[in-house]
Amino acid sequence: MTTSMTFSLIHNLFKTSSNGEETSVQAPISKLLINLLESATDGVLITGLDGRVVAINRAFEELHGWKREHVAGKLLPWIPTHLIDEVNQLSNSALSGQSVDGHPSISLRQDGSYIPISLTIFPIANSENTHTGLVYVETRLITIEEQPRDKACSVESVRMKNMLMETENTYKNLVENAQIGVYLYQEGRVIYVNPHLAQIFGYTVEEFVFQNNSNLIAKEDWIKLQNEATSALKSHDSKHTFELRGTRKDQRIIYIEGTVTYIIYNGKPAVFVTCQEVTYKKEMEQLMLESAQRYRKLVELLPEPIIVNSNGTIIYGNISAVQLVGAKCESEIIGTSIFDFLHPDDHENSRKTIQRIMESDEPPGLQRRKLVKKSGDIVEVEINSIRLHDFHGKSVVLSVLRDLTEQIIEEEALIQSEKLAAVGKLAAGVAHEIRNPLTALRGFCQLLRKKYSEDYYYFGIMIDELDRINMIVNDFMTLSKPQISKFEKANINKILQSVISILETQALLNNVSIVATYNEVPPICCEEGQLKQVFVNVINNAIHAMPSGGEIKVSTTAKHDRHIQVTIQDEGIGIPEDIIRKVGEPFFTTKENGTGLGLMISRRIIENHNGLFVISSKENLGTTVDISLPIPLINY
Ligand code: ADP
Ligand code: MG
Numbered sequence: 355m356t357t358s359m360t361f362s363l364i365h366n367l368f369k370t371s372s373n374g375e376e377t378s379v380q381a382p383i384s385k386l387l388i389n390l391l392e393s394a395t396d397g398v399l400i401t402g403l404d405g406r407v408v409a410i411n412r413a414f415e416e417l418h419g420w421k422r423e424h425v426a427g428k429l430l431p432w433i434p435t436h437l438i439d440e441v442n443q444l445s446n447s448a449l450s451g452q453s454v455d456g457h458p459s460i461s462l463r464q465d466g467s468y469i470p471i472s473l474t475i476f477p478i479a480n481s482e483n484t485h486t487g488l489v490y491v492e493t494r495l496i497t498i499e500e501q502p503r504d505k506a507c508s509v510e511s512v513r514m515k516n517m518l519m520e521t522e523n524t525y526k527n528l529v530e531n532a533q534i535g536v537y538l539y540q541e542g543r544v545i546y547v548n549p550h551l552a553q554i555f556g557y558t559v560e561e562f563v564f565q566n567n568s569n570l571i572a573k574e575d576w577i578k579l580q581n582e583a584t585s586a587l588k589s590h591d592s593k594h595t596f597e598l599r600g601t602r603k604d605q606r607i608i609y610i611e612g613t614v615t616y617i618i619y620n621g622k623p624a625v626f627v628t629c630q631e632v633t634y635k636k637e638m639e640q641l642m643l644e645s646a647q648r649y650r651k652l653v654e655l656l657p658e659p660i661i662v663n664s665n666g667t668i669i670y671g672n673i674s675a676v677q678l679v680g681a682k683c684e685s686e687i688i689g690t691s692i693f694d695f696l697h698p699d700d701h702e703n704s705r706k707t708i709q710r711i712m713e714s715d716e717p718p719g720l721q722r723r724k725l726v727k728k729s730g731d732i733v734e735v736e737i738n739s740i741r742l743h744d745f746h747g748k749s750v751v752l753s754v755l756r757d758l759t760e761q762i763i764e765e766e767a768l769i770q771s772e773k774l775a776a777v778g779k780l781a782a783g784v785a786h787e788i789r790n791p792l793t794a795l796r797g798f799c800q801l802l803r804k805k806y807s808e809d810y811y812y813f814g815i816m817i818d819e820l821d822r823i824n825m826i827v828n829d830f831m832t833l834s835k836p837q838i839s840k841f842e843k844a845n846i847n848k849i850l851q852s853v854i855s856i857l858e859t860q861a862l863l864n865n866v867s868i869v870a871t872y873n874e875v876p877p878i879c880c881e882e883g884q885l886k887q888v889f890v891n892v893i894n895n896a897i898h899a900m901p902s903g904g905e906i907k908v909s910t911t912a913k914h915d916r917h918i919q920v921t922i923q924d925e926g927i928g929i930p931e932d933i934i935r936k937v938g939e940p941f942f943t944t945k946e947n948g949t950g951l952g953l954m955i956s957r958r959i960i961e962n963h964n965g966l967f968v969i970s971s972k973e974n975l976g977t978t979v980d981i982s983l984p985i986p987l988i989n990y
Contacts, residue, residue: 397471397491398410398411400487401488402486403486404429405429406427407426418464432462432492434460437460444457445475449488454475456472457475458472459471470559471494472545474490474491535550535551535612535628535629536627547563555603571600572601575599586615593614595612610631610632614626653672658674662752662753666691686728697724719738722758737753739754785827788823792824792827799816844880844885845877846880847872849889851870851872853886853893856890857897861897864897864901865902866904875911876918880963885959892979895977896924897924898926899927900925901927904924905924909921917983918982919980920983924976928974929973929977930973931973963984966980
């Protein structure tokens with residue numbers, strides 16, 4: 355029998371009896387009334403106006419574990435202390451004619467445990483309509499109860515009742531054992547909490563109902579949940595979803611997801627909440643998010659330029675990619691076409707490559723392409739691309755690029771040095787072969803000069819020319835590495851002075867003046883003869899570059915105690931940009947009688963001294979040669 359059934363039956367009975375029979379609580383209660391009370395499944399307790407217990411029914415005994423004799427004459431013993439005031443107030447309301455029907459409350463059992471109940475209170479009056487006592491009907495909120503023992507009813511009604519009970523029990527069972535949290539809330543109070551919900555928070559149901567919201571739910575989430583509940587109640591909406599952070603009994607933070615539903619319970623609007631713990635899911639999501647962020651950061655800062663395109667439109671570019679194309683920020687490349695950055699010569703091939711990646715999913719291997727920067731400059735790049743199946747839900751092409759500029763310079767330098775090595779080898783071989791016959795020729799010339807003194811002058815020229823050939827041969831010899839030569843302490847200023855004094859006459863003939871600035875420099879370790887050869891070569895080139903005269907500035911400076919810089923600057927014809935790279939290659943010359951070996955040999959000598967030889971030039975303005983030589987760490 356449900357609360358409302360019990361309520362109406364008892365109420366009617368008392369009403370009936372108040373008309374005719376004696377209904378004072380002290381008076382014997384009619385047999386029928388006793389029968390009904392005994393057969394009711396809800397606990398019924400009758401008190402006098404002084405609040406002392408007059409009678410309880412069997413259901414009450416069973417619900418509380420009390421026997422009548424335990425409670426007879428006692429003052430409200432089943433009410434938890436903290437609820438006494440409230441129940442007193444409700445009792446007064448009932449006495450003053452306000453109905454108290456299905457009020458959610460908690461009842462105390464003999465063993466000290468609590469049970470959630472709904473409480474109905476109504477007064478008993480005598481024939482003069484004077485109140486003589488109160489009837490308390492308590493219904494346990496969704497519990498699994500035993501079968502009713504209603505002997506007074508017909509077989510049919512017993513069957514009906516059993517069916518109803520069964521259905522009700524099935525639902526109760528379901529809710530009690532459900533692996534989902536269930537919570538019923540009405541008129542600002544918790545009416546029901548199922549064991550699973552309490553368990554989510556690490557409490558028993560009895561402990562749970564006494565917890566403050568602030569203990570259970572994060573403040574701002576509680577406000578949100580209340581708002582959801584209020585709007586569900588206001589608009590009679592069926593479902594509102596929510597997500598909140600809770601605190602378990604062990605203080606662990608948990609995440610809960612659920613729905614708030616508007617229902618009618620006991621004839622009044624109520625909020626029905628179902629929820630589930632989603633801490634694991636949340637933590638996984640958080641982990642995924644963090645790892646995605648970490649990867650993004652990693653890609654962002656990777657030194658390799660990375661570009662992602664979807665159907666040719668750039669949708670991502672990391673910092674290196676932005677720098678490579680010469681853009682200021684990512685937004686300058688996002689949304690543009692990759693073909694804006696590819697040289698037209700490469701468009702067709704790139705289109706085919708993308709198509710192949712998207713169709714076959716196979717990485718196409720390294721592709722060499724010409725990339726057009728924002729400034730219009732072209733850089734050679736190497737591209738490796740793969741297909742990503744799910745990049746923000748799209749199938750895209752991810753490309754990793756490599757700037758080849760430096761590699762190309764290195765490759766050219768390598769070719770150059772290989773060329774030099776080959777020439778060096780050849781020169782050394784040839785030089786050896788020539789030197790011996792030269793020595794013989796020179797010796798015989800000297801002999802013949804003595805014998806034929808009338809031709810002394812011509813033999814002199816022959817010897818001079820032979821000496822020149824010898825000198826060139828020696829030049830070739832310097833190319834052959836390794837040069838085991840004598841490195842000695844020397845002052846670079848002195849070496850330069852001696853070279854300039856030799857070349858000055860020749861310079862004057864060409865209307866060229868040499869202005870030298872010698873700063874104080876420490877001694878270096880070098881082979882003097884070779885350095886002289888370098889300066890002769892460079893100054894000679896400078897003189898030849900100024901056919902109508904000019905000035906050659908020579909200076910020496912010590913830089914940071916690390917190296918000495920010798921600068922030789924002319925104001926001659928200069929070197930056109932398109933051939934400056936060739937200058938210094940073996941046999942490259944623009945002169946009719948040039949050998950094209952001077953600069954190559956000079957560079958080689960300086961490099962053998964662990965120095966640097968740099969030539970820079972502007973057409974029609976002049977050429978500067980910077981030679982830097984290391985200052986030894988140990989001073990002589
Ligand atoms: P050569 O002097 O026999 O031509 P080098 O190796 O000394 O051989 O020089 C190679 C070329 O470099 C020269 O032919 C000339 O074109 C260019 N060059 C070298 N030095 C200068 C200079 N100071 N001004 C202009 N061009 C120069
Ligand atoms: Mg030269």
